[in-house]
Amino acid sequence: MTDALELDALWQEFHRVVNMTSQELAAWLRVSEAGETAEPLPDEAGTPVGQHVLAILQKRRTDLTDDDVRVMYDVVDTVSERVDPENEPEPEQTRQRHRLMTIGHDPLKG
Numbered sequence: 001m002t003d004a005l006e007l008d009a010l011w012q013e014f015h016r017v018v019n020m021t022s023q024e025l026a027a028w029l030r031v032s033e034a035g036e037t038a039e040p041l042p043d044e045a046g047t048p049v050g051q052h053v054l055a056i057l058q059k060r061r062t063d064l065t066d067d068d069v070r071v072m073y074d075v076v077d078t079v080s081e082r083v084d085p086e087n088e089p090e091p092e093q094t095r096q097r098h099r100l101m102t103i104g105h106d107p108l109k110g
Contacts, residue, residue, distance in 0.1 A: 052068070
């Protein structure tokens, strides 16, 4: 596992880039997975990574596993690669926005 200082920095960065609450993310995962005829069970909706992010948001830092830490690094890296802080996201970039929202980052949120 990572040392305490590195884990603290990761925890803060993860919660900075994951700007959706656990309730917002859970609702988004259900909506994004809903089909024309059925909606998935709440704890089965969304991608595995989206579900893992949701689980991390509901944990205390002291309860993190090595797998949680790996997912946190992946999410921070993904958001950092796909979001340009210099340019405001365009609302018409719907597909990109929705992909980021499945991991808890809404680029249109302030």
